[in-house]
Amino acid sequence: MSPSAKSVGxxxxxxGKEKVVAAAAAAMEDVDDLEAPSTPESILLSSVSVSTSSTGSDRTSRALITPSLKFLWESYRTSLETLKNNSRLEMIYQSVAQKAFTFCLVNGRKTEFRRLCETLRVHLANVGKYYAQNSMKGEREQGGHHQIxxxxxETLQRHLDTRFAQLNVSVELELWQEAFRSIEESWV
Structure with missing residues (x-):
């Protein structure tokens, strides 16, 4: 992912977050009496929507922020899938993985973080499996293939740095099982 695409997302x-704050402030200005009883419509709407933002309206938040979050998440996921098997792109792969960790941490995306960790596990397993298969056949770096x-x-150090970042984000998000898996798999 290019720096300009990252900064745009x-x-x-x-x-979007600024718009949500502004909309919440505007909604608060429309309230005439803070002690007035709630209307049936407002009670129904508050029971239907789940609070995702401490700053204001949930529906406004979803409408303004969710598309950008989805775009950014899909960009990280697609980038990792594209870069996963090429040793020449390995440094970019590790960089994208760490930026995806930061994305999950900043936005509190625990589910996406778990998926990211699982994706990295699968990629690592495939790297080990294909390297072992091709080294037995003596096909390493034939035909333009640049396997990891x-x-x-240096490759191992980059891998361990990424795992350490994964561990730190797991702890920050209080995902203890992911933290344990990160430690366990780093030494296997």
Whole structure:
């Protein structure tokens, strides 16, 4: 993902959050009497929507922020899928993975973080499996294939740095099972 695409997605999210705050402030100005009883419509609407934002209207928040969050998440996921098997793109892959961790942490996206961790686990398992298969056949780096070599110290260091970042985000999000898996898999 290019820096400009990242900044556009982040900028849209910030703008959406600012609009939610402004809409909540405008809604609060429309309230004449704070002690007035709630209308049946407002009670029904409050029971239907689940609070996702401490700043104001849930529906406004969903309408303004959710599309940007979805776009950004799909961008990270697609980038990781595209970069997963090429040693020449490995540094970019690790960078995107760490930015995706930051995205999950900043936006409190626990479900997406779990999915991200599972995706990274599958990618790592596939790297190990295909490297072992091709090294037995003697096909390493034939025909333009640039497979990731986990035996390379620099590659292993980048992998461990990413796992350490994953562990830190797991702890910040209080996802203890993911933290345990991150530690366990780093040493296997």
């Amino acid at each position: 982040s900028m849209e999210i910030r703008e 070599n986990l035996g390379d110290p």
